[in-house]
Amino acid sequence: MSRAEQPSRRIVLAAAVAAAVPGSAGPALAADITADAKAPAPVATPTVDNRAWTSYADWRSGAAQGTRALAGARPGLVIATAAGTRDYTDPHTGERATWEYATWTSPVHRLTVPATEAIASWNAHTPGGTWLQIELEGTYSDGTATPWYVLGRWAAGDQDMRRTSVDGQSDGKSSVWTDTFAIDDPATGLRLTSYRLRLTLHRKPGTKLTPTVWRAGAMGSDVPDRFTVPASTPGLDRELTVPRYSQEIHIGQYPEYDNGGEAWCSPTSSQMIVEYWGGRLTPEQLAWVDPAYADPQVCHAARFTFDYQYDGCGNWPFNAAYAATFKDLQGVVTRLGSLTDLETLIAAGIPAITSQSFLKEELTGAGYGTAGHLMTVIGFTAEGDVIANDPNSPSNEAVRRVYKRREWENIWLRTKRYNAEGKVVSGTGGICYLYFPARPTPRRRAALAAVGVL
Template sequence: MTRPTSRRTVLTAALAAAAGAGAVATAGQAGAAPIRTSSPPAASSLVDNSFWSSYTDWRCGSASGTRAVAGLRPGLVLATPAGSTDYTDPHTGTTRTWEYATWTSPVHRSAVPATEVIASWNAHTPEGTWIQIELLGTYSDGTDTPWYVMGRWASGDTDIRRTSVDDQTDGRSTVWTDTFSVDDAASGLRLKSYRLRLTLYRTPGTRLTPTVHRLGAMASDVPDRFTVPATTPGVVRELAVPRYSQNVHVGQYPEYDNGGEAWCSPTSSQMIIEYWGRKPTAEDLAWVKPGLVDPQVCHAARHTFDWQYDGCGNWPFNAAYAATYKDMHAAVTRLGSMADLEALVDAGIPVITSQSFLKEELTGAGYGTSGHLMTVIGFTADGDIIANDPASPSDEAVRRVYKRSEWSNIWLRTKRYDATGKVRSGTGGVCYIYWPAAPTYRQRRVLRSLGLL
């Protein structure tokens, strides 16, 4: 289970107490950018997904020192540095000089004027490299946001500590860990378009480069709702997904969010990674103490940990971790309905979902939570949810069956009451979706229908 909502507010956040932002200094900031005229289909009228991943996509942006590379998995690399800059890591105090280059996407006009945007990316960052992802949006009144940092990321933790950036606001919108959010949705203000900027960093004097294979964002405007009616079941299927419990790791590696009791997100990610036939090598796991059960879960926790959020539940960091495995793609999005979830599972794609609930709101869970990730692996003949729930006492106990009406409500709602009767936020259908670079025809069709391809 994740930390209390006071440590992460996603949907109905209050204004930040103090403004300010911190972006690593970059040169060549883009001016007018081309407009992306074709928008991928949205998952629903509430969600717009847009991603750049093809060779043509990478050539369409505004580049300063970066280059598009073709191949089975096209990408963006650092070709000729645009300059150098010093970065002081706020979590180590170490200052290092880095060469960098930038790429700025075309303007994407969202099919959904949005109250929230969550970016996600897939990249390879060898030792001596890292990347930064930023967002600049245009509001519905024609004014712009500042450039917001959506993440500073590396797959490892020896060069920089991967981190979100707090205290980013212009008084009208705020970045909450990994989520851009309009401060007052009731005002009618929306984000109508945005650009994303990548900055690729490397050790000076080397030919090292990060390779970014995929970059994009989910924009959404999900209305306030305390209840979401149950829908008619449509799929009966169960996927053979490995089962891992976060609770068998309680007390292990407390430097990563106090150990396994808070590792629902990386534990869920590891289940899906291994469902697709990928896993860390013995060399990858050499740092884990001998004799620990399921050491790959410890590995996932370390490699999803956000040093500013002080936890492993940063949504895009989990997707980025999944995509470090060979030929894997990953994205953070929202689904608009149970039908979307059923379509994915029916095509053989399990889904990691985010939800919060009181103990009495989910029969059979045995706990309540202000935020928790679990993996949907199937549906019973009655339409109930089959989930691998990492908040279980053992790996064998991970498979659960939850009532459809209860489970869909706690996942899709955006408002809820806590144990004291206070109104809190819900995630409104947030999920992680991981899939191989060469999906089947059925998988490709459903991913495309959701705007993920």
């Protein structure tokens, strides 16, 4: 699990409004959450807006300074001619270097759902000697503008620079918490109504190297405050065959990457789905791992999702970007609205990585509580219960779990919960990673479109 029962960086997103939640007498435990007819009817109001730039026409839009659109089976963005040079001192190594750069700024996207939060996703190839930065600038509902916020400095490798989030970004109205843009006080009614993204591609001076960006976008959301969610009706009996990996067998291995396997739920889950889609690492790529360690690919995933500022492997977009380093895969961070959405994906053969937090007694059979944990949903039983590959398991064989539908959907979809001390803290509100082929089949494309990811 991810830093089990330790304060999550996302808890602060709810802190400003937690005290305003009425009627909070104590924890809503699993026994209090039933799937009876008294549950309120689902609300149809959209809560999520996804926009991604992926096509040749997309890359030809916006404003380019030194970049050009690349046509082909998988269109992308590359450096054509450097727009200038910049000096960058890596905060994690202290090394200072000069880089050539070129930029691309997207057209303004007006959100269909004025947002309290926004999370970017990008898919790119960054050969040695290159890296990229992604930023967001937006407009608030009061007509004022945000600063340009850095949402990530990223490279697939870790030799030229250390991939990193950037702390300390705020303008008094919004802040960036590792990988998430968030309105500081949603209770005021302030929202993000539009945004544009800026990509800055870097390379070593005097070379022809270039990153190639295939996908860049963001998910804006305004999920209502809720301790419980309406019960969904089971509609699928299917299980996908997804590799099973335990994070727990890696405890103590490479503690420089988020304290070893104890906190590797995110990269372990990512590696499961990467391999489900056929992604494989070569012996050369794994040569750095101690040969005495089982499942060296999990160690590799931890190293190459690691955020040196957050000091962890749980940066959501970094995991999606890692998945997209494998041939013909895409990775996206989004929010889903129900287990029905997950059933739509599973029916089309698309597993999902979900983020949730819960007390031990809120999820029957888990055997632990957590302030933030990732697991892989691979199917549903005939009764509608959730089949998950839970990396917080003592062995690979024990990874497959079946969790009660009503309990599981509530801990995943709620935005408010009580921690072990009885304090109101945040829930993830349906966050998930989706990894899928660069050219999905019509059925998979339809499923992705149905859950708002195009």
